[in-house]
Amino acid sequence: MVDRQNRVGSKFGGGGVSSAQQTERERKERLRQLAMETVDLARDPYLMRNHLGTYECKLCLTLHTNEANYLSHTQGKKHQAGLARRAAMEAKMAKQNEATDVMMALRAGTQVSQAQSKVKIGRPGYEVSKSRDPDTNARCLTFELHYPELDGGNRQPRHRFMSAYEQRVETPPDNNYQYLLIACDPYETVGFKIPNEKIDKGEGKFVTNWDVDSRMFTLTLHFVDEEAEKN
Template identity: 80%
Template sequence: MVDRQNRVGSKFGGGGVSSAQQTERERKDRLRALALETIDLAKDPYLMRNHLGTYECKLCLTLHTNEANYLSHTQGKKHQAGLARRAAMEAKLARQRGDTDVLMPLRTTASGLQRAETKVKIGRPGYEVSKSRDPETNARCLTFELHYPELDDPRSVQPRHRFMSAFEQRVETPPDKNYQYLLVACDPYETVGFKIPNEPIDREEGKFVSNWDVEAKVFTLTLHFLEGQGKKK
């Protein structure tokens, strides 16, 4: 409870008057508390934890000291505007290409996220998916290996990935909330999607790893599920 007693301009025994700064701070605290209760960070495609232990927003290219600070950022105007621009851009590209289920890759430039140049697709990459378990925790593990042998200059591109909920995709109807989709894009190859269980993913260091081998033109991504936490409701 916020103590509003003994503030300038307030009467004895009254509730007191909040300043504009105090009101804004309380509003942000309420939003942060609400976000902590309702948002599952394991499903956020824009959250990345770096080697220093801090958090980065891949959408806004901002740095945050902890999860609460990042969640507060996601409720702000900059992040919400970025989400709206991203959704509008993907919808426009889908209409231009005549499809709705393919994620167009984006590239980062000095001016921010820009639409990738339109190129003729050369088909889907070859891929292998293997299942295993962590020898220490016995957690389930999935490894995705995608091959891009026809890339002309593998050093100038970087395969991108993101997670999509069952309610975003338009390939399978009705959507099944028990599953989510891992999308991997690398222009000019077609984007491919993998249907995986909709369960929390362990994003601790060494548990969620991706690697781009420019010599072999192979992209590898390994993820671990968090065991014992059940499916997201």
């Protein structure tokens, strides 16, 4: 209890005259006691205890000797103004994120509609033939793929080689083989399993040809004859 009986300027038996400073201190004390009863400090995101044993307000960057002092600070104008600024900033960021999500959803919807409009035709017709080089007797493979419904003469199939460890179709991977992939949208990609041997990239040994009129893609490759190469 605050002794109001013996204050300067007060009558005997009266409540006494309370100064502005004393009134403010009493107000803060009431707020602190109320905060201690209602606030859960364990869930306060801005309260941090430092290595010196004192408390810091991460929002206002202030130091406090104990929890009671920190609670009193949270009821002050500075902390409340900081909370208001943080709430306004978070609301603005949430609005911006919402706008970004809408734009991304619209963009994703456009991409999905574009992808759906590109219907896969299916696998192209193909034929694989084996032969040997008449001069070196090296083994030779020829791949012929037909794309009859392909539109546009500028579009043509592309190819690449894939190791056994890159593919995910056959497990465990067999290092004795490699894969030749030939792709051309909107047709499905076709893969051929061939021996994992060195391919001759010399002149006339690895040839590709795209016939625009017949929509026929041809790829011919020769394997290196290792025994002949050693000799």
